[in-house]
Amino acid sequence: MEYFCGWWPPETGRSSDEVADGMAGAPEERGPGPSAGEQLQQQHVACQVFPERLAQGKPQQGFLSGFFTNNQKCQLMLMKTLQTNPYVKLLLDAMKHSGCAVNRERHFSCEDCNGHVSGGFDASVSQIVLCQNNIHNQAHMNRVVTHELIHAFDHCRAHVNWFTNVRHLACSEIRAANLSGDCSLVNEIFRLRFGLKQHHQTCVRDRAILSILAVRNISKEVAQKAVDEVFESCFNDHEPFGRIPHNKTYARYAHRDFQNRDRYYSNI
Numbered sequence: 001m002e003y004f005c006g007w008w009p010p011e012t013g014r015s016s017d018e019v020a021d022g023m024a025g026a027p028e029e030r031g032p033g034p035s036a037g038e039q040l041q042q043q044h045v046a047c048q049v050f051p052e053r054l055a056q057g058k059p060q061q062g063f064l065s066g067f068f069t070n071n072q073k074c075q076l077m078l079m080k081t082l083q084t085n086p087y088v089k090l091l092l093d094a095m096k097h098s099g100c101a102v103n104r105e106r107h108f109s110c111e112d113c114n115g116h117v118s119g120g121f122d123a124s125v126s127q128i129v130l131c132q133n134n135i136h137n138q139a140h141m142n143r144v145v146t147h148e149l150i151h152a153f154d155h156c157r158a159h160v161n162w163f164t165n166v167r168h169l170a171c172s173e174i175r176a177a178n179l180s181g182d183c184s185l186v187n188e189i190f191r192l193r194f195g196l197k198q199h200h201q202t203c204v205r206d207r208a209i210l211s212i213l214a215v216r217n218i219s220k221e222v223a224q225k226a227v228d229e230v231f232e233s234c235f236n237d238h239e240p241f242g243r244i245p246h247n248k249t250y251a252r253y254a255h256r257d258f259q260n261r262d263r264y265y266s267n268i
Contacts, residue, residue: 074110074132077141085142086251087181090258091149094240100156102149117214119144121151128152146180153240169212170226171234177207179241181251200244205231 081088082104095102106127113119113131118140120129128148135141154160154172161168177183183203205227212223238244240258245251 070112070132071110074130074135074141077135077138078104078108078110078130078145080138081142081145085146086248086255087142087146087179087245088149090240090251090255091146091153093255093258094153095149095156098153098156100152102152119148120215121148143180143182147176147182150176150179157239166212166216166218166222166226167230169216170208170223171230171237173208173211174204174227174231174234175237177204177211178235178244179238181245181247182207184246201235204235 082092092102108130109122109127110130110132112133113129116134118131118134121127122129128145130141130144135144151172154175155162160172178200183200208227209220209223212218212226213220216223241251241254242257242261243250243254245254
């Protein structure tokens with residue numbers, strides 16, 4: 001499961017209601033940041049899930065932290081993901097195009113986490129947290145980074161109320177499960193969960209509900225209701241991929257199309 005709460009404020013954004021309607025709408029000026037109450041809630045959850053975060057929301061950086069095996073392995077896997085994974089390369093281009101350029105040293109942090117959390121986003125310092133004690137192979141790192149960057153992209157392009165509107169959270173979790181490859185056939189076979197009719201949609205719905213329950217103290221019924229209310233529009237919102245990238249080949253095609261689309265609009 002992944003925890004997150006926000007990203008960089010973009011130059012333009014969209015209204016809260018439009019997020020739950022498929023992340024679509026006309027640009028408007030970005031509103032003010034989170035309230036003091038929301039900031040306290042973000043810090044409380046972040047410190048519970050990510051114990052290496054200090055009370056004020058900053059990552060704890062010990063002098064020898066970079067020499068531990070888990071940290072070294074995490075850093076190496078992250079570098080490979082950023083350089084070679086087609087899902088991530090497309091998302092990085094899309095973030096830059098939207099005014100939210102990502103820097104590896106500044107916006108990623110490998111840390112130990114509680115429980116079985118794989119990663120998340122600490123809004124207080126604008127960093128994706130990668131749980132070095134729970135990410136054990138390159139494929140898992142690829143999925144976690146992709147998942148978190150989809151949340152980051154959503155926050156970059158829209159007014160997302162992560163803590164006050166569960167429908168907004170549900171929409172981004174649906175998109176992350178749908179577009180990150182988490183519900184690929186291979187992953188579902190490894191989970192011993194596969195079927196024939198609309199299995200991808202079922203997986204996306206189930207993964208979104210699980211992610212919500214992992215980071216919100218609400219009932220399963222409330223989480224299911226939120227997912228069901230926004231599922232159709234958010235499942236069909238494929239930005240910035242333009243399609244569901246079922247595997248790396250689809251992701252490469254999507255990245256090529258995104259680059260060509262960007263060149264086209266830049267020449268108009």
